[in-house]
Amino acid sequence: MNIGEIARRAGVSRSTVSYVLSGKRAVSEPTRQRIQAVIDELDYRPNANARALKEGRTRTLGLVIPPASQRLTDMQLGFVASVVEAAARADLDVLLSPSGGDHDRSFERIVTGRRVDGVILMEIRLEDDRVTRLRQSRLPFVTIGRTAEPTGTSWVDVDYEGLIARCVHHLADLGHRHVALVNRSAELVAAGYGPGHRALAGFSHAVAERGLTGVDLCCGDDAPAGEAAMSRLLTTRPEVTAVATINEAALPGVQRALAAEGRLVPRDFSVVGVAAAHWAEDFRPPLSAADVPTLEMGAEAVALLLERIAAPTAAPRHHLYQPPISLRASTAPPPPPDPHPHPHPHPRPQR
Numbered sequence: 001m002n003i004g005e006i007a008r009r010a011g012v013s014r015s016t017v018s019y020v021l022s023g024k025r026a027v028s029e030p031t032r033q034r035i036q037a038v039i040d041e042l043d044y045r046p047n048a049n050a051r052a053l054k055e056g057r058t059r060t061l062g063l064v065i066p067p068a069s070q071r072l073t074d075m076q077l078g079f080v081a082s083v084v085e086a087a088a089r090a091d092l093d094v095l096l097s098p099s100g101g102d103h104d105r106s107f108e109r110i111v112t113g114r115r116v117d118g119v120i121l122m123e124i125r126l127e128d129d130r131v132t133r134l135r136q137s138r139l140p141f142v143t144i145g146r147t148a149e150p151t152g153t154s155w156v157d158v159d160y161e162g163l164i165a166r167c168v169h170h171l172a173d174l175g176h177r178h179v180a181l182v183n184r185s186a187e188l189v190a191a192g193y194g195p196g197h198r199a200l201a202g203f204s205h206a207v208a209e210r211g212l213t214g215v216d217l218c219c220g221d222d223a224p225a226g227e228a229a230m231s232r233l234l235t236t237r238p239e240v241t242a243v244a245t246i247n248e249a250a251l252p253g254v255q256r257a258l259a260a261e262g263r264l265v266p267r268d269f270s271v272v273g274v275a276a277a278h279w280a281e282d283f284r285p286p287l288s289a290a291d292v293p294t295l296e297m298g299a300e301a302v303a304l305l306l307e308r309i310a311a312p313t314a315a316p317r318h319h320l321y322q323p324p325i326s327l328r329a330s331t332a333p334p335p336p337p338d339p340h341p342h343p344h345p346h347p348r349p350q351r
Contacts, residue, residue, distance in 0.1 A: 061092055073248070251287070300319050
């Protein structure tokens with residue numbers, strides 16, 4: 001079945017049918033209804049490639065993700081899933097393309113190959129060559145995260161600086177005086193990864209404002225790295241009574257290290273952070289945290305990109321998410337100081 005047969009049955013020209021399908025030109029309501037009735041009767045579905053050719057569009061969005069050699073975190077997978085779902089609701093496909101490492105050619109094909117109508121770029125660095133390249137290409141794009149100077153781009157991001165500062169203020173209000181930040185990996189921070197730098201800035205400012213003693217440590221994105229980092233912290237800085245973190249993948253390891261040292265949460269040690277809700281709820285006890293709305297952010301990134309595609313010269317928009325800290329059960333006042341400190345305390349028995 002094709003447009004010619006629809007036109008014959010509806011008693012109109014092929015171009016009139018085309019106008020109804022594409023919406024490019026107004027058609028009288030009676031004529032549109034007559035054509036639509038034939039389309040419904042025949043269960044006609046326009047060929048996607050032919051429609052794209054007519055529109056000058058591919059009806060495909062590019063999503064640039066970290067390389068497969070770096071196992072995606074749960075939050076990153078959440079962004080991927082939410083983008084794909086939001087694109088499907090708009091009857092669009094998503095082309096995944098890795099970036100970083102040995103994948104420069106893959107990214108360049110996305111930019112120059114006319115394979116997508118626009119790009120969503122993840123894992124943004126403060127100085128990001130990929131953003132510069134996309135600006136030069138004039139291909140519509142949106143970033144999940146933002147550069148140091150994001151003026152002129154459309155983006156969605158989490159306010160890691162403000163949220164980690166609020167976590168520190170929450171701990172200070174409870175009476176904690178010695179706190180730590182468990183950040184993302186040293187490699188990411190060294191590469192200028194935005195959330196890592198902004199979290200550290202928020203932590204440092206809040207610690208200084210409240211007159212606390214603060215220590216920051218980098219940690220790989222997995223449970224073993226979290227356990228190792230937390231064990232080192234407990235050994236080298238025994239005075240620390242609470243941590244704030246943006247490294248949700250390390251949380252199971254943080255929990256194991258605390259249990260191995262006999263530290264009960266929150267009686268002996270408090271933990272707070274920025275994480276997806278299910279990570280917070282899986283922590284034991286449930287984690288007080290600012291819950292990152294990955295589904296909402298991915299959908300918003302798609303909506304902003306569709307705006308850029310439809311109106312490339314319109315003013316770019318952005319959305320900085322500042323979710324409240326959901327107070328669950330992982331934070332409490334610090335334990336009273338031990339009147340008889342022992343240089344090598346034995347693990348406390350679990351209750």
